[in-house]
Each structure stands twice: as structure tokens, then as C-alpha cells.
Amino acid sequence: MTLKSILFAAVAATALLPGAAFAQTVLKLGHVWPQTEIHAKAAEMFAEDVAKATNGAVKVQVFGGSTLGSDRELVEGLKFGTVDFWVGGAGVLSAASDTAKIFTIHFMINDIDHFKKIYNGPVGTEITERIKKESGYQVVGYWLRGPRWLTTNSAVNGPADLAGRKIRVPDSPVFVKSWQALGAAPTPMNFGEVFTALQQGVIDGQENPLSLILNSKFAEVVKYLVRTEHVFEPIAIVMSAKRLEKLPEDQRKAIVDAANARAKEFAADEVTRGEADFLKQLQAQGMTLIEPDKAAFRAKVEPVVDRDFPSLKPIYKKVVDESVAVVR
Template sequence: MVKRMTKLLLVLALALVATACGGGTETQDANADGSGQKEVVKLKLGHIATENDAWHKGALKFAELVEQKTNGEVIVEVFPSSTLGNDRDLIEGMQLGSVDFALVAGVLSNFYEPYSILELPYLFRDKEHLEKVLYGPIGEELKAELLENAQLRGLQFWMRGPRELTANKKVETLEDLKGLKIRVPEIPASLAAWEAMGATPTPMAFGEVYSALQTGVIDAQENPRALIASSKFQEVQKYLMKTDHVFGYVLLTMSDITYNKLTPEQQKAIEEAAKEATDYENQLVFELEDQLLEELTNAGMEFVELDVAPFVEAVQPVHQEFAAKYGQELYDKIVNTK
């Protein structure tokens, strides 16, 4: 009898310890009358954009859909404005399992190099070309390879508005780029391309860009209109050049460690929610493009349209270099997608 009681007490003690160390999960009543219990899994999603950005609104929609589709079993908390760190921090966090989801883009090329090709300026002809690549076999292949090589699970590609150049001097020709100190993300393709166009690129975390522009550490930066407006770069930049040099994406990415902790039903719900949130975010992005331009020009920025043909020609050697280094076959498939 004494042995039996000792075993029972030991089991109870272990149960209490397990409850106390439950980490990111908690339990709550399965229904209003408390007739059952379910485990609630709380997950974190980080990104670098502000709360006004389409990324954030898309992330909130994703969180809402996940909660609905799992009947409240999985809750996604969204952290904007680099609260969980910059792009590199978020990616490393997902690899460690300390971050569950992130919206990340070009910095992925530092973790799986073929993604560098997607960052080449003037690779994509227009938005439709980008969509055909990302939402076809090439996009599926890219996600599968990211999982295999970097242990990052790409859920869905989200569209972004084209990247455009802002500066405190008017840029209309390649000559105007000479000596221009331009912030670029930590992406080799961006560095090489802007050097080829004659600028002086400076890699810098996104959260530092506003103050660097304000203090004159850099002269220019390049981003989609949505990030320009939500980050208030119009307060510290005079000109907005319609370079449209990158038709780009952001990838809703998930830690594979987190994914494998979930039930098959929860995994399926997350995948479905990601797809539905993609449709929502993509529509929002392109509905806002004209409105954002009006907002930026009303704030005092001068909008400059220019002939991009010389810019396209200047980056062709970089295209060839990166294709040879990171995947000629991938590059050719993208260029030949009609």
C-alpha cells in the first residue's frame, strides 16, 4: 500500500511540473459550460513593416483565419515594426523555433542562395510575370528547396508593389546615380546591381533607415510605395523615382520546428488560412498603389518618371554573374516564363 501511494504521489508531482513548464501553450474551457478542456497553442508572427502596411493587415487576416479554422485551438499573435527583430533575426528565430512565423523576402538569399536570383533588378517584366512565376511550378520548387536547405517552410508568396527609388536629388539618368549613397537590404544581388548602375550601396537594417536618411548618413533608399509611406520616408526624402526595378514578393514563412509540433488538422488549417490571407493581401496591395502615390505627392514628394532602358542594360552583367553562380536553369526558367 505504501508503495502504491508513493507512486501515485510521484505521478501527481510530475503532472504539476509539466503544467508549470508548459511554455507557449495553455489550456482553457473547450466550451462555455466548461464540459471539456483543450490545449490552446499560442504562436508568434513577426515582420518589419508598420501597423499601417498591407503586410500587417494580411498578417492579422491570417491570424483571424487560423483561429477560426482551428476553433480557437491555435492563436497567432502578430508583432509588427521589427518588434521580434530584423529580417535576419526573424529567420534565425524560425530556424531555432523561437519565432513561429515571419514575413520575409530578399534576406532569405543569405540562407538559401538561389533566392538571390529573385532579387535581381529588372528580372521580372511586370506584376503578371512575377505572379506566373511565384504561383506556378517554379514557386512550388522554390518553397520545397527552402524547406530542404534552410528548414524554413514557405507557406505562401505575397505580392508587393514594385520597388522604387527615393532620394534628396532628382535621378533621371545613370549619371545622376554616381556617388549616391543608397541604403539597400543585406542582399548580394541588390549590392551588386546598384554598384553596376553607379551608386554607392550601403547595406543597413530597415529599422535604421529613417534616422540614417534624416542625419544624412545615406542619401537615398529603395522600397515599394507602401513601405515608403508607412515608414514616413516622405518626411526626409524629396523625390520619388518610378524605377520599378524589382517586382517583388514577401514570403509568409513558418518554422518547420513549430509546424511539426502541431496536429495534422492544425497544419492543414494553417495552410488553408495562409492561402486565403494571400488573396486578401494581394488585392489590398494593388488597390492601394494609386492612393499611396497621391499620399506621397501630397506630402511634398516630387514624382519622377524616367526611361529605365539604360538601367536595365547596366544590370545585365550582374544577371549573368548571378545566374552562373546560383542557378542558370532557374534564371532561364524565370526569364522564359510567358
């Protein structure tokens, strides 16, 4: 038997093996949350829906709990190909895109209706396109996340009570500048380190949505829950634009559709329905609720855009103008 006939026989035999003709694309998705968190569950739904829409041609493997790295490492990994999707607080993209700083401007979004108006409408589309142009990252969907609350180990009723307090914030320039304006000592830190840092007194507090405060069991290590509701930051589902463009058109469509269907609806429903329940659970676990002077907080951070991020003023104005439209 010649070498050519041997190779032909081997190929023919392989073709008969179950699944041999099925070329599957495997994509890794990374996030930092515990599996009980709302958006961790939404990520699993997203993976299921991509597989279903592509008849198994695309498999999304979900790696949660920072197993593939911190938010910043995951976002950088999109460029290097160590991960294909990152799901997380959209403000993390500000390290690569000036426009992405808009996601975490404090006291910019008024409520959930205003949030939906922005991120499901033309302003959101403009933000997405600008991020792609500036960074090469493609946001394929925005999911609702509850507003961020402050949790501390001592009572905070106004900005004066934050003087010198070490507050863990995401690794984002907007968060750092905003909490400096409030008089605190903002301390960027990998989310996976926050519980231990609170427990050991390395930091005096942190800020996050109620769902994450609850599922991260922060009630075990911090006492006060302060209703600042200072940021409505979307959860972004992100790929490298180049990686997405390499996929066949039908697979690209399946990914975008899945990011904006069942998983998105689940996150929105759970956040909207759950806020009051999350608060009750945290109070039942021993946390003390504080209703602070929000106007005093807002006044302290109001100059931040003009002073520190003037390039954001045009898009910031569009977001604020939409809040007026919602009220009308």
C-alpha cells in the same frame, strides 16, 4: 489520505477548471513593418484565420515593428525557436538559400500578371522546394507586393546620377551587387533605422514599394520619388520546416490554407488598387515624381546574373520564359 489519492484529487479538480482540457499551441509571428502597412494587416488576418480554422487550438501572436528583431534576426530565430513565423521580403532568405537570390533579381519580373504566373504556379513551387532543401525553411505562402521605387534627396534621371550615392538596400547580395552595378554605394541597414538615417543624411536614399514609402512617412525626409519599379519581390510567410512538421496534419493544413486565402487576397487587392492612390498621396505630401530612363538602368544590371550569380541562370530562364507566355 495517501499521496496517490491526493494527486488524483488534484488532477480531477484541475480537469474541472474552465479550459483545462484545451491544449493550445501558441506560435509567434514577427515582422518589421508599422501596423498601418498592407502586409502587417494581412499578417493579422492570417493569425485570425488560423485560430478560426483550428477552433482556437493554434494561436498566432503577431509582433510587428521589429519588436522581435530585424528581418535577418527573425529568420535566424526560426531555427532557434525564438519565433515561429517570419513574414517579410523573400529576398532575405538568400542568406540561407542560394535559390532565394532569385527573388530580387532586378528587372526580372515585368508586371503583376507575370508575378502571379510565377509565384502561383509550378516555377514558384520549384523555388519553394529548392529553398526548403537548401535551408530548412518552409515558405507556406507568397503575397503580392508592389514594385520597388527609388527615393532620394537629389534628382536621379539615370544611372549616372547614382554615382557614389549611399542607397539603403536590404541585407541581400543581389541588392548589393545590383546597386554596385548601377554605380551607387549600396548600404545594407535594418529597416527600422532608415527614417533616422535619411533624416540625418547618413544615407542619400532608399528603395521600397510605394505602400511602405507612404506608411513609413519617408516624404518627411526625402524629396524625390523615382519610378524605377526595379524589383517585384514577393512577401514570404516562412516557418522552420522542422517546426511545421511537428504540428498535427490538420494544423499544418490550416496554416497553409490561411496563408493562401483571405490574407493573400487582401494583400493582392490592396496593392493592385492602391498603387495609383499611394503615388497621389506621396505627391500631395511634397514628393517630386521622376520618370527615369528605365532602359539605361536595365542595361547596367543585365550582366549581374551571368557574372555574379551563374547558379541562378536555369531558374532565371524559366521565370523570363514565363513572361513571354504572359505576353502571348
